[in-house]
Structure formats: C-alpha cells, structure tokens
Amino acid sequence: MESRSKISSWVVLTAFVGVVFFSSFVGLAEETITIVDSAGRTVELPYPVNSVVALNGNVPEEMIALGAGDKIVGIALGTKTKVDEGLLPGLEDVAVIGDSEDPNYEKIAELDPDVVIQFSSWPPVPDELQAALDPFGIPVVALDLYRMEVYNDEVELLGKILGREQEAADYIAFIQDQYDLINERLESIPEEERKVVYFEGVGLYETYGGADFGCGIPGMIRAGGGKDLYPEIEAYYFNANPEDVAERNPDVIFKGISEPKGYFMEDETVLKNLREEVMNRPMWSETTAVKNGDVYAISFDATSGLRKKFGPLFIAKALYPETFSDLNPESFLTTYLEDYLGLEPQGVYIYPPL
Known part of the structure; x- marks a missing residue:
C-alpha cells in the first residue's frame, strides 16, 4: 500500500x-x-x-x-x-x-x-x-x-x-484514497451549486451547529461536498425549529439512528420506517429534499464518533449520485470491519440504498 x-x-x-x-x-x-x-x-x-x-x-x-x-x-x-x-x-x-x-x-x-x-x-x-x-x-x-x-x-x-x-500510515492511506477520489470530483461542482444538508440526530429536530468543530457532523457534511444548514451556530447540539428548517429549505435530509445498530440490522425495515416518518412531516412537505425524495435514514454506525470517517462517502454519494456512481460506501465500510476489526462484513447502514 x-x-x-x-x-x-x-x-x-x-x-x-x-x-x-x-x-x-x-x-x-x-x-x-x-x-x-x-x-x-x-x-x-x-x-x-x-x-x-x-x-x-x-x-x-x-x-x-x-x-x-x-x-x-x-x-x-x-x-x-x-x-x-x-x-x-x-x-x-x-x-x-x-x-x-x-x-x-x-x-x-x-x-x-x-x-x-x-x-x-x-x-x-x-x-x-x-x-x-x-x-x-x-x-x-x-x-x-x-x-x-x-x-x-x-x-x-x-x-x-x-x-x-x-x-x-497504511491505515490512513486506505481511507485517504477514498477522500482523494471525493475531493478530485468535487472540484467539478462549484460552491454555489453544492447542496444544503439538514442532518437530524436521534432526537426529534436535534441537529448540529457548523460554526465550531463541535461534534464533527458539520465537518463530515463539508467533507462530503455539502453545506450545513446551520453554519452560523456554534452549539454542538441544539433543537431546531421545524418551521425554520422548512424556511431554510434543505436540498437533502439525513435522519440518524443509533439503536438498533446498523451492524445488527438484517433488512431495511427500521430505516425505511424512520425515513417515512420524516417524509410525512406536514410542514416539510414543500422542502426540496422531501419533494425530490432526497431523504435518507442513516445509521450512526457509519456517521458517529470515529465512524465519521465514513460519513463523507455516504454523503457524497447521496448528494451527487451521478458524480459518484462508482463509489460504494457500504462495501468500503464492511471491508474495514473485516480487515481492520476482524468482524463479519454485515449490516444495513442507509435507506434508500445508494
């Protein structure tokens, strides 16, 4: 390597x-x-x-x-x-x-x-x-x-x-290879055309401030080529006003889930139901994300703590599917589980699938 x-x-x-x-x-x-x-x-x-x-x-x-x-x-x-x-x-x-x-x-x-x-x-x-x-x-x-x-x-x-x-050095190169691919292709997407992302945590309307390094979610969004919906707020976590979210009109919405863990999910049922709950929130029906169906339920096994290193892959693929048609975040994650942790390559991490 x-x-x-x-x-x-x-x-x-x-x-x-x-x-x-x-x-x-x-x-x-x-x-x-x-x-x-x-x-x-x-x-x-x-x-x-x-x-x-x-x-x-x-x-x-x-x-x-x-x-x-x-x-x-x-x-x-x-x-x-x-x-x-x-x-x-x-x-x-x-x-x-x-x-x-x-x-x-x-x-x-x-x-x-x-x-x-x-x-x-x-x-x-x-x-x-x-x-x-x-x-x-x-x-x-x-x-x-x-x-x-x-x-x-x-x-x-x-x-x-x-x-x-x-x-x-070998471990960093394993991950950096994916980042290099993302960064190279993002150069073709002008800043003004980058998509705006609302990332909701486990709690209802719980989200993350992007003005400080905070919890790392906004940095993960930026690394994946997105713009955080609340770049001016420094708080690690805060409860967003749902009407304000609608007014800011995100292009893409992610809803996070910590339990059950993605590693132990055998099918998409839990993630699918979670996505439907977000899609059916009345005051968000006119947002670009909901109208276009760009709403994703995603496991924190792929986007929380040290697993944030995988988040940019999932985000880039969700935001710009044509640009990253050959990127396979779930396959990369399961390779990591097998090769670096000695775990069986299994689990479901995002819905709809990328």
Whole structure:
C-alpha cells in the first residue's frame, strides 16, 4: 500500500501539532517521546506506549485497527457495552474504570498505565484529568478521532505513540484514497451549486451547529461536498425549529439512528420506517429534499464518533449520485470491519440504498 497521501485541501489544521521529539538518557534503556496533543498540550511519554486506559470511546477501535488492541488495559462503561455486543474483539477481559465522565481514579492508578487518552474538550477535560492523575505519575493525552479536519493527523500521532507508525500510515492511506477520489470530483461542482444538508440526530429536530468543530457532523457534511444548514451556530447540539428548517429549505435530509445498530440490522425495515416518518412531516412537505425524495435514514454506525470517517462517502454519494456512481460506501465500510476489526462484513447502514 502506498504511504500516506498528502492531506487534502479541505483539511483545516487546528492548533494540534503532529511534531514529536525523541530523547534517551545515558545509562537508561527507556526511551521517551514528547508530543503536542489535540488540546495543544505538550506531553512526555515512554516510547513506545505499552499500556493505555481509554476514556475516549473512539480510541479502542482505532487501536485495534492499528494492531495494538493488546495494549488497552482499561476502558469506560460505554466501551464495555460495545465489547459485550461483540464489536471490539479481544477486549473481553479488559478492566472497566467507570463512566467516561466520572472515572474511578483509584482504579486507573491500580492499572498503572503508560497513558490515559481522553477527548480534548469533553469532561473531565484533559487538564482536570491530569491534575487528578498527577499524584500517580500518569500522563494524559488528548485525542478526539472524530473531527474530519484533523483525523489523519490524530491517527498518525496515535500510531507514533504506540510504536505503530507503519500501520498508521497504511491505515490512513486506505481511507485517504477514498477522500482523494471525493475531493478530485468535487472540484467539478462549484460552491454555489453544492447542496444544503439538514442532518437530524436521534432526537426529534436535534441537529448540529457548523460554526465550531463541535461534534464533527458539520465537518463530515463539508467533507462530503455539502453545506450545513446551520453554519452560523456554534452549539454542538441544539433543537431546531421545524418551521425554520422548512424556511431554510434543505436540498437533502439525513435522519440518524443509533439503536438498533446498523451492524445488527438484517433488512431495511427500521430505516425505511424512520425515513417515512420524516417524509410525512406536514410542514416539510414543500422542502426540496422531501419533494425530490432526497431523504435518507442513516445509521450512526457509519456517521458517529470515529465512524465519521465514513460519513463523507455516504454523503457524497447521496448528494451527487451521478458524480459518484462508482463509489460504494457500504462495501468500503464492511471491508474495514473485516480487515481492520476482524468482524463479519454485515449490516444495513442507509435507506434508500445508494
């Protein structure tokens, strides 16, 4: 596989810096690495890191994909649920350190990991977490692994921390190949002709602000060639006024679903019913999306958390089916499940099918 492709033009770099420094000491076998994490914090770690407590629920899956699942010694309750569902093979006996927002610090100390990895801005925020773990000498690194703008950089840094540099480069190239295809073809679609997208979460009229990096959904929409319906709003999540949605007149509507998971769906029934509910909302009957039938029910297995990396493929194909007639997002996703996670390639992720 070719080495990592150059990060494409839509990538907007944040304060995250992918620069690392190695150091060693005379008479000592241990090597260290100094990194700048996604919260802009400088952190020194042993190299390679051999034991990780993952408060960030995106980290375990990415570590498995990099062939480093055996380095995970602690996970949060939300991750344990995925383990029990069989979605994170190899982590069945890993210790649970409590809820990600209220971890058991004594339990973490007992595990004595080389590092704890947390989100850059979700509670407890990295500095708060570090203060709690300082008495135990345990460093904290912030990585998000859901923001399209810095996703490749974060995977590269995770690979560097774990001593899995080549695996990270190969993994990034696997995904970047699809992004390069999308970006190349999007160049033929002028900005003024890009389609406007309303993406609704699980809750009724729950959507996402596009003015900040937020939850990552707006960045995923932009990466797929769309325009977010609420680009001026900074809130991670908010409840939209349905009349305002109608007035803004989206070209395409996506309705997300988290349960049942797309991986466990055997047919399209749940997604089809969900789409029909959106299509039948009276005040949206005159929107371009509904009139043209461009309303999709989509699983968060393909568009949430670290799976946002697949979202641009689904969005690009839904928005511009003729431009991306040969793009097969579901096939790419199931290839990932099989090749990187060791899972059976199965599931239904979007309706109508692309």
